[in-house]
Amino acid sequence: MTVYLLCLVLFGLGVYCMLVKRNIIKIIVGTIIAETAVNLFLVLVAYRVGGIAPILATPGQADAMVDPLPQAMVLTSIVIGLATTALMVAIAMRIHGKYGTYDIAEIRELRG
Amino acid sequence: MTALAPLFVGLPLAGAFLAALLGRRYARFPEASGVVTALVVFVLSLLALVAVHRQGAIVYAVGAWEAPLGITMVLDGFSVFMLVTVNLVALLVTVFSLDYMRRFTAGWLFYTLFLLMLAGMNGVVVSGDMFNLFVFLEVAAVSSYVLVAFGTGKHELEAAFKYAVMGTLGSLFILLGVALLYARTSTLNMADMANVIVAEGGGRVLSLVSALVLAGFGLKAAAVPFHAWLPDAHPSAPAPISAMLSGVLIKSLGVYALCRVFFTVIGFTPQVSSILMFLGVVSMLAGVFLAVGQWDLKRLLAYHSISQIGYVLLGIGLGTPLGIAGGLFHLFNHSLFKSLLFLDSGAIEYATGTRDLKRMGGLSRKMPVTSSTTFVASMSIAGIPPFNGFWSKLVIIVAAVEVGRYGYAFLAVLASVLTLASFTKVLRYAFQGRGGDMTESCHEVPVLMRAAMIALAALCLVGGLLLLPGPREYFIDMAGQALTDTVHTATVISEVR
Numbered sequence: 229m230t231v232y233l234l235c236l237v238l239f240g241l242g243v244y245c246m247l248v249k250r251n252i253i254k255i256i257v258g259t260i261i262a263e264t265a266v267n268l269f270l271v272l273v274a275y276r277v278g279g280i281a282p283i284l285a286t287p288g289q290a291d292a293m294v295d296p297l298p299q300a301m302v303l304t305s306i307v308i309g310l311a312t313t314a315l316m317v318a319i320a321m322r323i324h325g326k327y328g329t330y331d332i333a334e335i336r337e338l339r340g
Numbered sequence: 341m342t343a344l345a346p347l348f349v350g351l352p353l354a355g356a357f358l359a360a361l362l363g364r365r366y367a368r369f370p371e372a373s374g375v376v377t378a379l380v381v382f383v384l385s386l387l388a389l390v391a392v393h394r395q396g397a398i399v400y401a402v403g404a405w406e407a408p409l410g411i412t413m414v415l416d417g418f419s420v421f422m423l424v425t426v427n428l429v430a431l432l433v434t435v436f437s438l439d440y441m442r443r444f445t446a447g448w449l450f451y452t453l454f455l456l457m458l459a460g461m462n463g464v465v466v467s468g469d470m471f472n473l474f475v476f477l478e479v480a481a482v483s484s485y486v487l488v489a490f491g492t493g494k495h496e497l498e499a500a501f502k503y504a505v506m507g508t509l510g511s512l513f514i515l516l517g518v519a520l521l522y523a524r525t526s527t528l529n530m531a532d533m534a535n536v537i538v539a540e541g542g543g544r545v546l547s548l549v550s551a552l553v554l555a556g557f558g559l560k561a562a563a564v565p566f567h568a569w570l571p572d573a574h575p576s577a578p579a580p581i582s583a584m585l586s587g588v589l590i591k592s593l594g595v596y597a598l599c600r601v602f603f604t605v606i607g608f609t610p611q612v613s614s615i616l617m618f619l620g621v622v623s624m625l626a627g628v629f630l631a632v633g634q635w636d637l638k639r640l641l642a643y644h645s646i647s648q649i650g651y652v653l654l655g656i657g658l659g660t661p662l663g664i665a666g667g668l669f670h671l672f673n674h675s676l677f678k679s680l681l682f683l684d685s686g687a688i689e690y691a692t693g694t695r696d697l698k699r700m701g702g703l704s705r706k707m708p709v710t711s712s713t714t715f716v717a718s719m720s721i722a723g724i725p726p727f728n729g730f731w732s733k734l735v736i737i738v739a740a741v742e743v744g745r746y747g748y749a750f751l752a753v754l755a756s757v758l759t760l761a762s763f764t765k766v767l768r769y770a771f772q773g774r775g776g777d778m779t780e781s782c783h784e785v786p787v788l789m790r791a792a793m794i795a796l797a798a799l800c801l802v803g804g805l806l807l808l809p810g811p812r813e814y815f816i817d818m819a820g821q822a823l824t825d826t827v828h829t830a831t832v833i834s835e836v837r
Contacts, residue, residue, distance in 0.1 A: 273523040308478045319501045326494045338572045
C-alpha cells in the first residue's frame with residue numbers, strides 16, 4: 229500500500245510543479261514527473277509479488293506471472309509523453325525567442 | 341458493414357500521411373487530400389448512420405482478436421451521432437480553409453495536422469476500449485496544440501503552451517483513472533468493464549475514478565472550473581481550427597468521452613447527475629458573464645463555447661431521456677452555429693485584419709454574406725425561433741422543468757437572454773453603423789469561404805426539423821438510446837458479430 233501512496237505523492241508533486249512554478253522549463257519538468265508517476269502506477273498495478281516474466285511462465289501458470297498488459301500500455305504512454313514533451317520544449321524555445329524570458333509572469337499578454 | 345468502423349480512423353491517417361509525403365513537391369495536393377478525405381469520411385458517417393439504424397450497433401474486432409481481449413471499434417447510436425457531427429463540421433471547415441489558409445505558409449503542415457486531429461477525434465468516438473480512447477484522445481490533443489501555435493506569433497505560442505500544459509494535465513488524470521479502472525476490473529473493454537462493475541459492485545475506488553475522469557474530461561471539455569485555457573487557446577488558432585476546436589473537439593474529447601465513461605462504463609448515479617448539472621449551470625452562467633464584457637470577437641465567441649457546453653452538460657446531467665435528447669441535440673446545434681461564428685470571425689479578420697469589435701462597423705453593406713450568416717448564427721446561439729438553438733434549449737428547459745428543477749430551468753433562460761445581449765453587441769458594433777477605421781477598403785471574402793458559411797447557416801436554419809418524428813428517430817433518439825440503454829449496449833459490445 230505504501231508504494232501506491234508514494235506513487236500518488238510523486239504524481240502530486242508533479243502536478244504541484246505544473247500548476248505553481250513560474251518558469252516554463254520547470255513546468256515542463258513537472259509534467260515529466262507527473263507522467264512518470266502515472267507510468268509507475270500502471271507498472272505497479274501489474275506487479276505481483278514473486279511474479280515472473282510472462283514469457284518464462286509455462287501454460288496454466290497464469291497466476292505466477294506479472295500482468296503484461298499494463299506494461300504494453302506504459303510503452304504507449306511513454307511514447308505519447310515523449311511527443312508532448314518534445315512539443316512543449318519546442319514551444320518553450322520559440323517563446324524564449326519571442327519574449328526573451330522563461331518566466332510566465334512576464335509572458336502574460338493574454339488575459340481578460 | 342463491419343469494416344466501416346476502422347475507416348473513420350484509417351482514412352484521415354492515410355490522408356495526413358500522403359499530405360505530408362507529397363505536400364512539399366505538389367503544392368495543391370494537401371488541399372485536395374484534406375477535402376477529399378473529409379468528404380469521403382462524411383459520406384461514410386452517413387452510411388454508418390443508416391446501417392446502425394437498420395441493424396443496430398456494429399462491432400469491429402481489430403486484427404480479428406475477439407473481445408474482450410482484442411481491441412474493438414464500436415459504432416452504436418451515440419458514436420454515429422458524433423461521427424456525423426464531427427465529420428460534417430470538418431468537411432465544411434476544410435472547404436473554408438481552401439481559401440482562408442492561402443495566406444499562411446506551409447499549407448501541407450496545416451492539412452496534415454488537421455487530418456491527424458480528425459483521425460484522433462473519430463478514433464475517440466469509435467473506440468470500444470478505454471486505453472484506445474486515451475491514445476486517440478492524445479493524438480487529437482497533440483495535433484490541436486500544434487494547430488493553436490500554427491501562427492507562431494507571441495500570443496499563439498503563449499496560448500499553445502498554456503493549452504498544452506492544461507491538456508497534458510487532463511490526459512494524466514484520465515490515464516490515472518484508466519489505470520485504476522483496470523486495476524479494479526482487470527479488463528480494458530468498456531462493455532466488459534461495465535459487466536464486471538455490475539456483477540461485483542464498484543467499491544470505493546469508483547468514486548476516485550469518477551473524480552479523476554470528471555477532472556480529466558472536464559479539462560478537455562472546458563467546463564468551469566477547468567476552463568481557463570480555452571479563452572486563450574481557441575482565439576489564437578487560425579479561424580478554421582478555432583471552428584474545429586470549439587465546434588467539435590471539446591465535445592468529442594470532453595463531452596462524448598465523459599458520457600461514455602459515466603453512462604456505459606461506471607454507471608450513471610444520482611451524485612454524478614447532480615455534479616454534471618451543477619457544473620453545467622455554473623459553466624453556462626460564468627461563460628456568458630465573462631463573454632459580455634469582451635471586445636475581441638474571437639475571445640467573446642470562446643467564452644460562449646464554455647457557456648454552451650454548460651447547456652449540453654445540464655441536459656445530459658438531467659439523465660432523463662428528454663434531457664439527454666436535448667443535451668445531444670444542443671451539442672449538434674452548437675457545433676453548427678459555433679463553427680459558423682468562428683468562420684465568420686475568420687472571414688471578418690480576413691477582410692479587415694482585425695478582431696477588435698471597436699474597430700469594425702458598417703460591415704453589413706460591404707460583406708453581405710458574412711453579415712447575414714453571422715446574423716443567423718447569432719440568433720441560433722441566442723435561442724431565437726425558428727433557428728436550431730431555440731429548439732434544443734427549449735427541450736433542455738422543458739426537461740429540467742419536467743423533473744422539477746425549476747431553478748436550473750430559470751438560469752438556463754437567464755443565460756440565454758444574456759447570450760442574446762452579448763450577440764446584439766456583436767451585430768451592432770461589427771455590422772451596423774458607420775465604418776470603423778479598419779473597414780474602409782474591405783470587401784466580401786472568396787467564394788469557397790462564402791460557400792462553407794452559407795451551408796452552415798442553411799443547416800442552422802433547418803436544424804430544428806431534426807426534432808420531427810422521422811429524422812429524430814434516426815439521429816437523436818438513436819444516440820439517446822445508446823446512452824440510456826446501457827445494459828443492451830454492453831452486451832452488444834462484448835459480443836463480436
